Amino acid sequence: xxxxxxxxxxxxxxxxxxxxxxxxxxxxxxxxxxxxxxxxxxxxxxxxxxxxxxxxxxxxxxxxxxxxxxxxxxxxxx
Amino acid sequence: xxxxxxxxxxxxxxxxxxxxxxxxxxxxxxxxxxxxxxxxxxxxxxxxxxxxxxxxxxxxxxxxxxxxxxxxxxxxxxxxxxxxxxxxxxxxxxxxxxxxxxxxxxxxxxxxxxxxxxxxxxxxxxxxxxxxxxxxxxxxxxxxxxxxxxxxxxxxxxxxxxxxxxxxxxxxxxxxxxxxxxxxxxxxxxxxxx
Ligand SMILES: [Zn+2]
Numbered sequence: 240x241x242x243x244x245x246x247x248x249x250x251x252x253x254x255x256x257x258x259x260x261x262x263x264x265x266x267x268x269x270x271x272x273x274x275x276x277x278x279x280x281x282x283x284x285x286x287x288x289x290x291x292x293x294x295x296x297x298x299x300x301x302x303x304x305x306x307x308x309x310x311x312x313x314x315x316x317x
Numbered sequence: 318x319x320x321x322x323x324x325x326x327x328x329x330x331x332x333x334x335x336x337x338x339x340x341x342x343x344x345x346x347x348x349x350x351x352x353x354x355x356x357x358x359x360x361x362x363x364x365x366x367x368x369x370x371x372x373x374x375x376x377x378x379x380x381x382x383x384x385x386x387x388x389x390x391x392x393x394x395x396x397x398x399x400x401x402x403x404x405x406x407x408x409x410x411x412x413x414x415x416x417x418x419x420x421x422x423x424x425x426x427x428x429x430x431x432x433x434x435x436x437x438x439x440x441x442x443x444x445x446x447x448x449x450x451x452x453x454x455x456x457x458x459x460x461x462x463x464x465x466x467x468x469x470x471x472x473x474x475x476x477x478x479x480x481x482x483x484x485x486x487x488x489x490x491x492x493x494x495x496x497x498x499x500x501x502x503x504x505x506x507x508x509x510x511x
Contacts, residue, residue, distance in 0.1 A: 263419075266411075267328065267364070308328060308409050309369035309379065317371035 255291040257298075264297050266304035272311060276302065280312050322355060324420055325386055325393045328364065329400055329410035330379040343403050347384060350395035356388020359420060373408040385420060 257264060262271065275283045275298055282302050285295045305311040327347075331340060344361070351358055364381040373379070386392065393412050400410040 263422075304411060304413075306370070308381075308411055309330065309371055309373060310367075312370040 257294040264301045266301045269310050322389050324415045326415045327384040327412040330408040333378040335406050346399045351386050351388045351392045354389040354392035356392045358386045360385040
């Protein structure tokens with residue numbers, strides 16, 4: 240019942256941002272996509288991004304397109 | 318069955334020091350291949366001049382051009398063929414199929430942007446590309462006073478980690494192994510390319 244609230248680490252129930260807000264996933268939108276990559280420039284996993292399966296898949300290809308066009312780095316080692 | 322025209326969006330990066338006549342020549346070729354395939358150019362713009370996320374052919378900067386067009390599928394092939402041919406000047410290119418709705422939506426949002434830009438002269442330096450992000454910075458500005466006297470939210474974290482050693486190691490351990498893994502693969506890749 241209230242077990243979720245009693246948990247030591249508060250975890251907010253996440254809802255997919257791309258389902259709730261009407262944002263288009265665009266490989267040119269670097270500001271948006273950079274929120275979904277880690278410090279080491281890896282794609283944030285679904286457990287952290289909170290996206291649904293469909294949008295996580297879409298995010299993955301979009302970030303890869305962005306990387307190809309040198310809008311986002313592949314790694315920190317470049 | 319008749320082949321129907323599609324909507325395409327091409328983004329290409331030119332080297333920053335490209336000669337104007339070379340660029341004009343390439344763009345003319347693109348236009349020709351589109352118009353010879355019952356196509357029309359919807360948008361042909363310079364998108365941005367920016368630092369590349371990584372060096373391409375020893376270039377640190379590049380100029381991005383966007384081309385949106387409606388044409389038969391053959392046109393996109395020809396466009397890509399031309400861009401491939403001038404690969405010393407064109408660092409990268411990508412062509413994606415889009416829809417009429419997406420094209421119209423983009424047009425509408427750009428017109429909106431143009432209208433809102435003159436009214437908001439200060440936000441652009443903070444976050445120029447996103448129109449949605451622009452409205453948020455202003456409320457953040459008055460916040461600093463409240464954020465400054467509020468170090469507690471950040472400080473409590475170490476204390477919670479200390480009394481509960483059982484909870485912290487599991488989160489730290491996978492991260493470190495993951496990091497080690499990525500480092501290994503990275504160096505391997507590097508060795509392979511070199
Ligand atoms: Zn979703």
